[in-house]
Amino acid sequence: xxxxxxxxxxxGSFTALDNLNLKVEEGVVFGFVGANGAGKSTTFSILAxxxxxxxxxxxxxxxxxxxxxxxxxxxIGYMPDFFGVYxxxxxxxxxxxxxxxxGLSSSEREVLIPQLLELVNLTGKRYEYVDLLSxxxxxxxCLARSLIHDPKxxxxxxxxxxxxPRARVEMRDILKHLxxxxxxxxxxxxxxxxxxxxxxxxxxxxxxxxxxxGNVATIQAQLQGDKRIIVKVINQLERARAFFEExxxxxSIELIEERNEIAFSYRGKPEDQVxxxxxxxxxxxxxxxxxxxxxxxxxxxxxxxxxxxTE
Amino acid sequence: MMNHxxxxxxxxxxKLRFRAFKSFSGLMFYxxxxxxxxxxxxxxxxxxxxxxxxRPSESFAMFAVLSMLxxxxxxxxTPGLTAGAISTEREKQTLNILLTTTQxxxxxxxxxxxSSVAFLILLLIAGLPLYSxxxxxxxxxxxxxxxxxxxxxxxxxxxxxxxxxxSTITKKTIVSMIATYGAMIFLAGITAFFFFxxxxxxxxxxxxxxxxxxxxxxxxxxxxxxxxxxxxxxxILYPDLATSLESLVGISLPIWIVYIIFYCLITILxxxxxxxxxxxxMKTNR
Numbered sequence: 001x002x003x004x005x006x007x008x009x010x011x012g013s014f015t016a017l018d019n020l021n022l023k024v025e026e027g028v029v030f031g032f033v034g035a036n037g038a039g040k041s042t043t044f045s046i047l048a049x050x051x052x053x054x055x056x057x058x059x060x061x062x063x064x065x066x067x068x069x070x071x072x073x074x075x076i077g078y079m080p081d082f083f084g085v086y087x088x089x090x091x092x093x094x095x096x097x098x099x100x101x102x103g104l105s106s107s108e109r110e111v112l113i114p115q116l117l118e119l120v121n122l123t124g125k126r127y128e129y130v131d132l133l134s135x136x137x138x139x140x141x142c143l144a145r146s147l148i149h150d151p152k153x154x155x156x157x158x159x160x161x162x163x164x165p166r167a168r169v170e171m172r173d174i175l176k177h178l179x180x181x182x183x184x185x186x187x188x189x190x191x192x193x194x195x196x197x198x199x200x201x202x203x204x205x206x207x208x209x210x211x212x213x214g215n216v217a218t219i220q221a222q223l224q225g226d227k228r229i230i231v232k233v234i235n236q237l238e239r240a241r242a243f244f245e246e247x248x249x250x251x252s253i254e255l256i257e258e259r260n261e262i263a264f265s266y267r268g269k270p271e272d273q274v275x276x277x278x279x280x281x282x283x284x285x286x287x288x289x290x291x292x293x294x295x296x297x298x299x300x301x302x303x304x305x306x307x308x309x310t311e
Numbered sequence: 312m313m314n315h316x317x318x319x320x321x322x323x324x325x326k327l328r329f330r331a332f333k334s335f336s337g338l339m340f341y342x343x344x345x346x347x348x349x350x351x352x353x354x355x356x357x358x359x360x361x362x363x364x365x366r367p368s369e370s371f372a373m374f375a376v377l378s379m380l381x382x383x384x385x386x387x388x389t390p391g392l393t394a395g396a397i398s399t400e401r402e403k404q405t406l407n408i409l410l411t412t413t414q415x416x417x418x419x420x421x422x423x424x425x426s427s428v429a430f431l432i433l434l435l436i437a438g439l440p441l442y443s444x445x446x447x448x449x450x451x452x453x454x455x456x457x458x459x460x461x462x463x464x465x466x467x468x469x470x471x472x473x474x475x476x477x478s479t480i481t482k483k484t485i486v487s488m489i490a491t492y493g494a495m496i497f498l499a500g501i502t503a504f505f506f507f508x509x510x511x512x513x514x515x516x517x518x519x520x521x522x523x524x525x526x527x528x529x530x531x532x533x534x535x536x537x538x539x540x541x542x543x544x545x546x547i548l549y550p551d552l553a554t555s556l557e558s559l560v561g562i563s564l565p566i567w568i569v570y571i572i573f574y575c576l577i578t579i580l581x582x583x584x585x586x587x588x589x590x591x592x593m594k595t596n597r
Contacts, residue, residue, distance in 0.1 A: 050592060073411055078411045080408065084404035086327060086403075088330040089326070089327065098412060100322070101409070103413055
């Protein structure tokens with residue numbers, strides 16, 4: 001379990017993280033989304049014990065990243081957004097080195113390395129030099145490395161960045177498998193739809209503050225704001241407009257004459273929406289269809305990150 | 312038990328070092344320089360005919376110059392091996408991953424230092440067959456050879472520690488290299504310069520009669536001489552020089568004692584700084 005308590009990180013006058021509070025239960029895949037510079041990597045660096053917070057703390061399975069960093073390191077597997085490899089090591093030697101670095105015995109490493117390479121589909125590359133592997137393979141090898149000491153928590157900073165579509169799918173499949181193994185996974189990305197596919201919960205971070213937190217549907221509802229409703233009528237477009245204009249929940253009415261449609265923003269409860277429809281039928285407005293325009297996750301992300309860009 | 316004493320960084324570094332072509336080219340360069348010197352020395356002393364003979368005193372001169380040359384090479388190579396130890400990991404973006412393992416900062420720093428020291432010891436051992444030529448002609452005692460090698464070892468560990476420290480506290484390898492070579496030049500050259508200035512000033516004041524007492528006492532001049540690797544080597548090779556130096560500066564403490572203390576302190580200080588600064592972004596160094 002991960003518990004972040006009032007985490008703040010300041011660099012001089014710049015606040016990279018502002019009183020971040022978050023709780024991720026065991027076995028949950030949590031997606032951290034935000035624009036570049038929003039504070040995702042700073043949060044992950046603190047959780048990975050690479051950076052001290054200015055104030056606040058984070059507990060990983062009850063161990064404090066500030067007070068017990070060495071204990072925390074035993075609990076986590078960390079994959080940074082950018083990482084290098086040792087040129088002259090082969091894939092199995094790379095994993096062997098990190099296994100030894102986590103204090104695993106040589107007999108334990110001998111058993112684990114083939115299993116991990118199989119997990120990340122790199123069995124055939126066991127004796128290849130690491131620097132000769134493709135980007136996607138290196139990412140998968142780095143993921144295997146983060147699993148070498150069987151951590152309960154995985155902290156993956158943009159694991160799919162820079163990968164081609166096939167490599168992304170492979171990475172996603174591996175993460176699904178890890179989720180089925182009961183790992184608590186904290187994963188970041190600036191691509192919201194990508195996270196929505198594999199995460200149980202999502203947190204949206206903007207300018208160092210967590211602005212939304214919950215499951216994907218909740219986040220979408222929380223961030224979407226006003227609904228956009230499109231009503232198609234048979235003739236009588238002007239009469240229909242006059243009718244809808246009277247409703248206090250409606251704003252930004254737009255006529256689309258070539259399609260006989262009226263589009264408007266609606267800010268009301270579902271019950272109000274039912275009443276509006278009933279009133280329209282009683283007023284004999286010839287409504288042919290009424291649809292709610294769906295914003296996709298990309299639109300939601302663009303909307304929330306627009307604020308960050310303009311500030 | 313073995314697991315407790317093993318150092319993964321050391322083993323990895325040794326593996327990487329001995330796989331790299333530049334290690335072997337460096338070793339070859341080192342041996343070629345020594346071979347050229349030894350061959351040149353022999354040819355000069357035998358008048359390029361090969362028919363002349365080689366006296367034990369000449370053999371000792373060859374040993375002395377060979378030892379000085381070897382010290383120079385060690386001092387030249389050590390910064391190159393250690394000044395990039397941590398900064399290269401940082402530049403290659405492998406350091407962050409290493410720091411999230413359960414290895415302590417001291418394990419990482421010591422592993423890095425020992426791997427460099429191991430390679431330098433290999434260089435010294437690889438040069439031993441050339442030293443054996445000296446024994447072929449006589450004039451050198453085994454104890455002198457052992458003392459010289461212990462001097463190399465202490466010096467290379469100290470300079471290696473300086474390199475590791477600069478590599479930890481600076482972000483760029485090039486800056487670390489410049490700083491380490493600067494420190495090396497200070498220890499080998501600037502200290503000698505200060506020593507000669509101190510000696511000149513002492514002799515001038517003695518000649519002008521401005522000195523208050525007749526027996527000289529120059530602790531600072533003594534200090535410059537005692538931390539200079541070349542000066543210590545000369546006093547080991549020619550013990551008469553040690554006596555002359557002691558009478559010149561008015562301090563009878565053998566300079567090797569100060570040398571050992573100074574270089575051990577440098578090593579401890581530099582390694583402590585490196586260990587503390589490795590996880591610079593963390594409040595605790597655990």
